[in-house]
Amino acid sequence: MELTERQQEVLDAALALLVERGEAPTMNAVAERASCSKETLYKWFGGREGLLTATVQRQASQVQGLPVPESGVDEEVLRTSLVQFARNWLRTITGEASIALNRLAVGEAGIEGRALGRIVLENGPLAMRRRLEPVLEAGRDAGLLDFADSEEAFRVFFGLVVRDTQIRLLLGDAKRPSRQAIDDHAVQATAQFFALFGADHRGADGRRRKT
Amino acid sequence: MELTERQQEVLDAALALLVERGEAPTMNAVAERASCSKETLYKWFGGREGLLTATVQRQASQVQGLPVPESGVDEEVLRTSLVQFARNWLRTITGEASIALNRLAVGEAGIEGRALGRIVLENGPLAMRRRLEPVLEAGRDAGLLDFADSEEAFRVFFGLVVRDTQIRLLLGDAKRPSRQAIDDHAVQATAQFFALFGADHRGADGRRRKT
DNA sequence: CGGGCATCGTACCGTACGTTACGGTACTGC
DNA sequence: GCAGTACCGTAACGTACGGTACGATGCCCG
Structure with a gap:
C-alpha cells in the first residue's frame, strides 16, 4: 500500500503509542496523538486491524538493508x-x-x-x-x-x-x-x-x- | 498458594481455553467451562489478573524436574x-x-x-x-x-x-x-x-x- | 431438624472501546 | 462564487467484558 506523508505520520503516532504503553493503542488514542479524526483512520486503514497491520508492516519492512556479497x-x-x-x-x-x-x-x-x-x-x-x-x-x-x-x-x-x-x-x-x-x-x-x-x-x- | 482439587480444575479450564482460543479467556468463559460461578472465581483468585497469574504460575512451576549430578x-x-x-x-x-x-x-x-x-x-x-x-x-x-x-x-x-x-x-x-x-x-x-x-x-x- | 457455609446460576452495573454519523472548515477546479 | 472533496472534532451507538449482587441449592455440624 502506498502511503502519503500524512498517513506515515499517523503510523508514527500509532507506533509511538505502542512503544510507550506497551500494548496496542486504541483508535481514540491514535486519532488524538496524530491529530486526525477517527473517521479518517477508518477510511484510510479500514479499521483497527488494518491500522495495526499497516504499522507493523511498515516497521518490519525497514529491517531490510545490508546487502551482502555472494x-x-x-x-x-x-x-x-x-x-x-x-x-x-x-x-x-x-x-x-x-x-x-x-x-x-x-x-x-x-x-x-x-x-x-x-x-x-x-x-x-x-x-x-x-x-x-x-x-x-x-x-x-x-x-x-x-x-x-x-x-x-x-x-x-x-x-x-x-x-x-x-x-x-x-x-x-x-x-x-x-x-x-x-x-x-x-x-x-x-x-x-x-x-x-x-x-x-x-x-x-x-x-x-x-x- | 495452596490449591484445592476444585481450584486446580478451574485453572485447567482456564489453561484449556487459553490454548484453544489463543488469547486470555474471559471470566465468563472460564466460569462456564469450569461450571463454577464468577463469584467463586473472584473469591478464590481475586480477579482476572489473579486467575491468569495462578494459571501461568502453576504451569510454569511444572517445568521443573530433571535433577542433575553436580x-x-x-x-x-x-x-x-x-x-x-x-x-x-x-x-x-x-x-x-x-x-x-x-x-x-x-x-x-x-x-x-x-x-x-x-x-x-x-x-x-x-x-x-x-x-x-x-x-x-x-x-x-x-x-x-x-x-x-x-x-x-x-x-x-x-x-x-x-x-x-x-x-x-x-x-x-x-x-x-x-x-x-x-x-x-x-x-x-x-x-x-x-x-x-x-x-x-x-x-x-x-x-x-x-x- | 435447623442454621451456617460454600458454591452455583443468573441477572445486573459501569466502563472501555470499536465503529459510525454528522456538522464544520479548508482547499481545489470550474 | 460554488460544488466537490478531504479532513477534523465530537458526539453517539452497540457490544464485550470485568466486576458485583442475590436468590437457590446442597452440605456439614450441632
Missing part, C-alpha cells in the same frame, strides 16, 4: 559480512520498537485470522534466513565453510547470535545489552560459527559434514 | 545430562501449553504492573540457567569443559539448543519439530557445545579461555 568471497569478506549481519540483527531485536512490535505480534499470533505474527515472522527470522543462506552457500562454494544443510547452518548461526537475548527482552527483562556488548558479541558469535563450520578446522564435533 | 561427573555423565537437558527444554517450549503461556506472558510484558512476563521469565530461561550453570561448572571442575564465564557458556548452550525454534513458534510458525527431530537435535547441540567448550579440543575459535 560471489568472490574470501575469508575476510565472509567474516566481516557475518559480523555485520550479527551486529545489525542484534541491534534490531534489542531496539525498543522491535520489542514492542514483536510483543504485539506474538500476543496475537495464536488468534485465528490475525496476520501480525505472520508478517513479523516473514520480515524477521525468515527474511534473515533468506538473506543469509546465499552468503553461507557462497562461503561454502569458496571453500571457506563446510556444512551439508544450509538451513541447519543458518539456524546455528542464529542461535549463536541471538541466544536467550530476544526471549528475555520479550518477557520483560530490563537488561538491554549495550552497543559495545553487541559489537563484541557479534564478533564472538561469528568466531564460534567458524569454529563449528569453518572448512579449515577438523570436525571435532557433532555436525554433519558433506562426506 | 559432583563426580565424567564425560559420559556430563554429556548425557546436557542432552537430557536440551531434550527436555525443547519438548517444553514446543508444547502447545508452553507456547500459549509464553504468548500471553510476552504480550503483557510491556504493560506496567503485569507480572506474567516476570513469572515466565523466572520459571523459564532464568530457571534453566540456575539449574544448568552448576552442571557446567562441575564439568569445568572435572576438567571436561573450559570456559571463563559460566553465564556465557550457558547462553551459548541455550542458543545452540533453542536456535530460532521458539521465536518462530511464538510468531505462529506452524511447523513444530517432531519428537525424533528434537531428540536428534539435543544430541547435535550438545556435540556442538563440546566442540566449542570441551577441554580436550584446542581452541580454534573466539571464546575466551581461562588463561
Whole structure:
C-alpha cells in the first residue's frame, strides 16, 4: 500500500503509542496523538486491524538493508559480512520498537485470522534466513565453510547470535545489552560459527559434514 | 498458594481455553467451562489478573524436574545430562501449553504492573540457567569443559539448543519439530557445545579461555 | 431438624472501546 | 462564487467484558 506523508505520520503516532504503553493503542488514542479524526483512520486503514497491520508492516519492512556479497568471497569478506549481519540483527531485536512490535505480534499470533505474527515472522527470522543462506552457500562454494544443510547452518548461526537475548527482552527483562556488548558479541558469535563450520578446522564435533 | 482439587480444575479450564482460543479467556468463559460461578472465581483468585497469574504460575512451576549430578561427573555423565537437558527444554517450549503461556506472558510484558512476563521469565530461561550453570561448572571442575564465564557458556548452550525454534513458534510458525527431530537435535547441540567448550579440543575459535 | 457455609446460576452495573454519523472548515477546479 | 472533496472534532451507538449482587441449592455440624 502506498502511503502519503500524512498517513506515515499517523503510523508514527500509532507506533509511538505502542512503544510507550506497551500494548496496542486504541483508535481514540491514535486519532488524538496524530491529530486526525477517527473517521479518517477508518477510511484510510479500514479499521483497527488494518491500522495495526499497516504499522507493523511498515516497521518490519525497514529491517531490510545490508546487502551482502555472494560471489568472490574470501575469508575476510565472509567474516566481516557475518559480523555485520550479527551486529545489525542484534541491534534490531534489542531496539525498543522491535520489542514492542514483536510483543504485539506474538500476543496475537495464536488468534485465528490475525496476520501480525505472520508478517513479523516473514520480515524477521525468515527474511534473515533468506538473506543469509546465499552468503553461507557462497562461503561454502569458496571453500571457506563446510556444512551439508544450509538451513541447519543458518539456524546455528542464529542461535549463536541471538541466544536467550530476544526471549528475555520479550518477557520483560530490563537488561538491554549495550552497543559495545553487541559489537563484541557479534564478533564472538561469528568466531564460534567458524569454529563449528569453518572448512579449515577438523570436525571435532557433532555436525554433519558433506562426506 | 495452596490449591484445592476444585481450584486446580478451574485453572485447567482456564489453561484449556487459553490454548484453544489463543488469547486470555474471559471470566465468563472460564466460569462456564469450569461450571463454577464468577463469584467463586473472584473469591478464590481475586480477579482476572489473579486467575491468569495462578494459571501461568502453576504451569510454569511444572517445568521443573530433571535433577542433575553436580559432583563426580565424567564425560559420559556430563554429556548425557546436557542432552537430557536440551531434550527436555525443547519438548517444553514446543508444547502447545508452553507456547500459549509464553504468548500471553510476552504480550503483557510491556504493560506496567503485569507480572506474567516476570513469572515466565523466572520459571523459564532464568530457571534453566540456575539449574544448568552448576552442571557446567562441575564439568569445568572435572576438567571436561573450559570456559571463563559460566553465564556465557550457558547462553551459548541455550542458543545452540533453542536456535530460532521458539521465536518462530511464538510468531505462529506452524511447523513444530517432531519428537525424533528434537531428540536428534539435543544430541547435535550438545556435540556442538563440546566442540566449542570441551577441554580436550584446542581452541580454534573466539571464546575466551581461562588463561 | 435447623442454621451456617460454600458454591452455583443468573441477572445486573459501569466502563472501555470499536465503529459510525454528522456538522464544520479548508482547499481545489470550474 | 460554488460544488466537490478531504479532513477534523465530537458526539453517539452497540457490544464485550470485568466486576458485583442475590436468590437457590446442597452440605456439614450441632
